[in-house]
Amino acid sequence: MKEKVYNFGAGPAKLPFQVIQQIQEDFLDFKNMGSSIIEISHRSKEFDQLLCETDEFFRELVSLPANYKILYCHGGAQMQFSAVPMNIIGRKPARKALYYESGNFAGVAIKEAQKFGNIITVGSSSETNFDRIPEFNKADLDEDASYVHITSNNTVFGTRWHEFPDTGDLPLVVDATSEILSRVMDYSKFGIIFAGAQKNLGPSGMAMVIIREDLLEHTPDNTPKLLDYRIYDKKHSLANTNSTFAIYVINLVLKWLKSAGGVEAIEKVNDQKAARLYQVLDGTQFYTGHAHSDYRSTMNVTFNLPDQELLAKFLEEAAAENMTALKGYRLVGGVRASIYNAMPLEGVEKLASFMEEFERING
Ligand SMILES: *Cc1c(COP(=O)(O)O)cnc(C)c1O
Numbered sequence: 001m002k003e004k005v006y007n008f009g010a011g012p013a014k015l016p017f018q019v020i021q022q023i024q025e026d027f028l029d030f031k032n033m034g035s036s037i038i039e040i041s042h043r044s045k046e047f048d049q050l051l052c053e054t055d056e057f058f059r060e061l062v063s064l065p066a067n068y069k070i071l072y073c074h075g076g077a078q079m080q081f082s083a084v085p086m087n088i089i090g091r092k093p094a095r096k097a098l099y100y101e102s103g104n105f106a107g108v109a110i111k112e113a114q115k116f117g118n119i120i121t122v123g124s125s126s127e128t129n130f131d132r133i134p135e136f137n138k139a140d141l142d143e144d145a146s147y148v149h150i151t152s153n154n155t156v157f158g159t160r161w162h163e164f165p166d167t168g169d170l171p172l173v174v175d176a177t178s179e180i181l182s183r184v185m186d187y188s189k190f191g192i193i194f195a196g197a198q199k200n201l202g203p204s205g206m207a208m209v210i211i212r213e214d215l216l217e218h219t220p221d222n223t224p225k226l227l228d229y230r231i232y233d234k235k236h237s238l239a240n241t242n243s244t245f246a247i248y249v250i251n252l253v254l255k256w257l258k259s260a261g262g263v264e265a266i267e268k269v270n271d272q273k274a275a276r277l278y279q280v281l282d283g284t285q286f287y288t289g290h291a292h293s294d295y296r297s298t299m300n301v302t303f304n305l306p307d308q309e310l311l312a313k314f315l316e317e318a319a320a321e322n323m324t325a326l327k328g329y330r331l332v333g334g335v336r337a338s339i340y341n342a343m344p345l346e347g348v349e350k351l352a353s354f355m356e357e358f359e360r361i362n363g
Contacts, residue, residue, distance in 0.1 A: 019249065122140040
């Protein structure tokens, strides 16, 4: 096997090594069944137990209020860009929803939602290339709207909503794909919070959707079965053959997080990790951070170098030292270090030291 690599990829992203090891150990014989997890029935009692346990782990980790449901939905985060309006935009006759455009995924969500109703972009930071979170104004809240949508952490640009806006009676819908379980959140403030699994939860292709029970009442009957939240709820996410493997990995990741002290403990480590990289960015003219310092993400740290040649050299030398997948997304360029829950402090320390040394030699 290749030497230990610190994978800073944005997603699919690094998972805890113990989880990957556990998967390998379990794989040939899941729970003494003589078959692997991907060969057993999703209707078996062993899988049912796993699913129930996964729910319990998640509920415990986020102190989920009893009136919220957990759904395991097909299609990753972007499927929810369609599912959310399909299920709840009909809450009010105006079929209107309010969106904050804080980055590219927010933009994609807006475009998709426009197929289903009247979508108002109430705030946008596009003019500053999404280096910040748009301003939230209570006056923009429109009682005719069915919900308000935000992207809590902007993966590409490296910004986040530090505090969630108080949207009053309007359900707040949160795309938390790139930061779910990375910090303590009060779930009672959310109407729906969803996350594609491939960043802090498990494999790609699935999203966890946490929904306040009363929002299950608005789905039109002609909604496709596998986008209908009511059916996911009624059938415990098994209306068809769901990705049993993805749910199994999520189960292991949640177990790992519990043993690491839960969300509160990992939040402290995440703050420490991010602070170390921002400390380098703040102490230099060589690197330029993309995110405005008031809105910085603790999951995706974005910055640039003085020119393209130095950038290429930086990426190449980092890779040679086993720090991979640091290239920024094309809309920002530069470097993006994604430091999700599974990235240990030592990986971040190694990157920070490398940055300092690279500047000393090339600055
Ligand atoms: C990665 C990401 C997505 C895209 O997820 P898919 O599972 O590929 O659809 C959406 N929103 C945010 C905030 C993301 O970080």
